[in-house]
Amino acid sequence: MKIGIMSFAHLHAEAYIQNLRAIPDVELLGIADDDAARGEHFAQAFNARYFDSYAALLSAKPDAVLVCCENSKHRALVEMAADARVNVLCEKPLATTLTDARAIIEACERARVKLMTAFPMRFSTPLVEVKARLDANEFGRVYAFNATNQGEAPLQQRAWFVNKDLAGGGAVMDHTVHLADVLRWYLQSEVVEVYAQTNRILYAKEIQDTRVETGGLLMLTFANGVFATIDCSWSKPPYYPTWGGLTFEMIGERGVVLVDAFKQNLTLYRHDLKRAAWNSWASDANQAMVEDFVAAIRDDRPPRVTGYDGLRALEITLAAYESAERGEPVRL
Amino acid sequence: MRVGIVGAGSMGVVHAASWQQTPATLAGFFAESSHDATRLAEKYNARVYKNYAALLNDVDVVDICAPTHLHHDFVLQAAAARKHIICEKPLARTMAQGRAMLDACRNANVKLLVAHVVRFFPQYALAKQNVANGSIGTPAVVRLARESARPKRPPNNWFFDFEKSGGMLLDLMIHDFDYARWLAGEVETVFAQSIATENPDAPLDFGLAILKHKNGALSHITGAWAFPPPNFRTAIEIAGDAGLIEWKSADTAPLEFFLHERAGDFPDVGLPSSPLREDPYTTQLQEFYDALLNDTPTRVTAEDGLAALQIALAAIESARLGKPISLAEARA
Numbered sequence: 150m151k152i153g154i155m156s157f158a159h160l161h162a163e164a165y166i167q168n169l170r171a172i173p174d175v176e177l178l179g180i181a182d183d184d185a186a187r188g189e190h191f192a193q194a195f196n197a198r199y200f201d202s203y204a205a206l207l208s209a210k211p212d213a214v215l216v217c218c219e220n221s222k223h224r225a226l227v228e229m230a231a232d233a234r235v236n237v238l239c240e241k242p243l244a245t246t247l248t249d250a251r252a253i254i255e256a257c258e259r260a261r262v263k264l265m266t267a268f269p270m271r272f273s274t275p276l277v278e279v280k281a282r283l284d285a286n287e288f289g290r291v292y293a294f295n296a297t298n299q300g301e302a303p304l305q306q307r308a309w310f311v312n313k314d315l316a317g318g319g320a321v322m323d324h325t326v327h328l329a330d331v332l333r334w335y336l337q338s339e340v341v342e343v344y345a346q347t348n349r350i351l352y353a354k355e356i357q358d359t360r361v362e363t364g365g366l367l368m369l370t371f372a373n374g375v376f377a378t379i380d381c382s383w384s385k386p387p388y389y390p391t392w393g394g395l396t397f398e399m400i401g402e403r404g405v406v407l408v409d410a411f412k413q414n415l416t417l418y419r420h421d422l423k424r425a426a427w428n429s430w431a432s433d434a435n436q437a438m439v440e441d442f443v444a445a446i447r448d449d450r451p452p453r454v455t456g457y458d459g460l461r462a463l464e465i466t467l468a469a470y471e472s473a474e475r476g477e478p479v480r481l
Numbered sequence: 482m483r484v485g486i487v488g489a490g491s492m493g494v495v496h497a498a499s500w501q502q503t504p505a506t507l508a509g510f511f512a513e514s515s516h517d518a519t520r521l522a523e524k525y526n527a528r529v530y531k532n533y534a535a536l537l538n539d540v541d542v543v544d545i546c547a548p549t550h551l552h553h554d555f556v557l558q559a560a561a562a563r564k565h566i567i568c569e570k571p572l573a574r575t576m577a578q579g580r581a582m583l584d585a586c587r588n589a590n591v592k593l594l595v596a597h598v599v600r601f602f603p604q605y606a607l608a609k610q611n612v613a614n615g616s617i618g619t620p621a622v623v624r625l626a627r628e629s630a631r632p633k634r635p636p637n638n639w640f641f642d643f644e645k646s647g648g649m650l651l652d653l654m655i656h657d658f659d660y661a662r663w664l665a666g667e668v669e670t671v672f673a674q675s676i677a678t679e680n681p682d683a684p685l686d687f688g689l690a691i692l693k694h695k696n697g698a699l700s701h702i703t704g705a706w707a708f709p710p711p712n713f714r715t716a717i718e719i720a721g722d723a724g725l726i727e728w729k730s731a732d733t734a735p736l737e738f739f740l741h742e743r744a745g746d747f748p749d750v751g752l753p754s755s756p757l758r759e760d761p762y763t764t765q766l767q768e769f770y771d772a773l774l775n776d777t778p779t780r781v782t783a784e785d786g787l788a789a790l791q792i793a794l795a796a797i798e799s800a801r802l803g804k805p806i807s808l809a810e811a812r813a
Contacts, residue, residue, distance in 0.1 A: 344672050344805065368674060384718075400705070405705070480803070
């Protein structure tokens, strides 16, 4: 199976290219990028073929592409790929507007190609174990979640993350979708109400785009009555032992379950770093996600996370912006 | 200085032990249960008063460790008798009671000191000091958690009578409402959700609150009577624009005990502890003692107690109505 990568705007592309190469029978066709310097840089860094346009990559007949461009450009690239009858794994968030997200889903349905939203937490082994125990009803009725998906501000990695036109927002757009999706997956219930408060105190000077929030707290209410908070803030400093993390506390009839998805680390102290660093030995969730995408194409079945899941998570995220703007809960 | 304690429940016991560490004289006890009062009086070689008037006649300072709904009447009588007052948190059950208590003490020219003991826990005091001296810049997102088992349930336990205690949101979460306000200033709006189950096999209370402070900072407050005893977990996270403070009781315990449990061998109300030369309750009562003797300032005032009460009641109201509550409107 031949797979290409469309754009290295998103830093996850650097992980995915290695995930693809680790899968037998997958051939990394090459990469294209509308930023030629960036594309050539990563093509060289990863010893991959560089295509000087997306059209050139698509005309080389890949079976699938990974779309890793800036959030607001997802639609254009997914539509190109779908028109060429190429399966798509699209980076999260699926899009920055509901119109774009729906267009992405429709384009892939029309072309009868697979569409997967990149929600790797569905493949995180600690989260998968909790899901299995939840489905086995080990915790009794579940009442509430207290969740965090905090990180360092990505302005060091890629400047577009802090540009609203390209990213669709700040910390809320960057981090909400992961937990929104995990909670939908766990509860098999949809969010009916979103309340959010945001601010931009962290990095107020460093981030030029004043429309970009850096702190955010959300409260979600599900149709089944479960309530959950999500802290999506860019509140980890750049010298934190790791990039950030995803945690939640699940309150059920039998008690409390604490989940820290990225806790499987060594603490590493190195003379050259002059700070503690967390060195992960966890199972690679990205690897499992990319493998599921490949298997979905091979076996002609839906991927474990779909475009629809991406749409619902985006809906929750956009409702959070509306709530923060209006200062009251928003019904979905 | 002669101190009389009203109430011989868990806080009466703790305060009695702490008064012993100060130069004050523990004169005696008045409590609903003469059995409990007698036991304490014998331990500290102090008196048991037949009624509250007898206590007021014999002391300079009243320390009210009675159930929340009784604070108002005990304080008003003490003020009328021109006695200084130390009052357990929450200051009162309602804002009207709280305001009347402040007025009565102001008019009688007696001090009213509210025992928000969390401000005296050294890790909380140190985190506050770091924020005050600017070491992490302006606070942007504050996370505070306080999680334990439900207090034991003897017949007629007032904790479980919402009219008397206000439930977990008032009794437990008020600690962190007060602390959040101490750190990040006045609170503008509160949004909260909570659950209180009546399932006899799974008794639990859980609440989550999002506070928006006047200066734009956000606070996330978690309160739980949901863990199996004897757990008591607390946590602080303060993200500022120039740094981050993290503290978790579970990760910083200098002692860990893994002892085979004897049946029913846990206290009525779990209290957090860490070995210290002076326990925080003593630090608090010593500061109050100094204030009463020398008119020195205290780190917590009656106005702070009233403000914390207002936030807690707003959280209860928010959870009941499913709407954010504006404190400015509530004040008007």
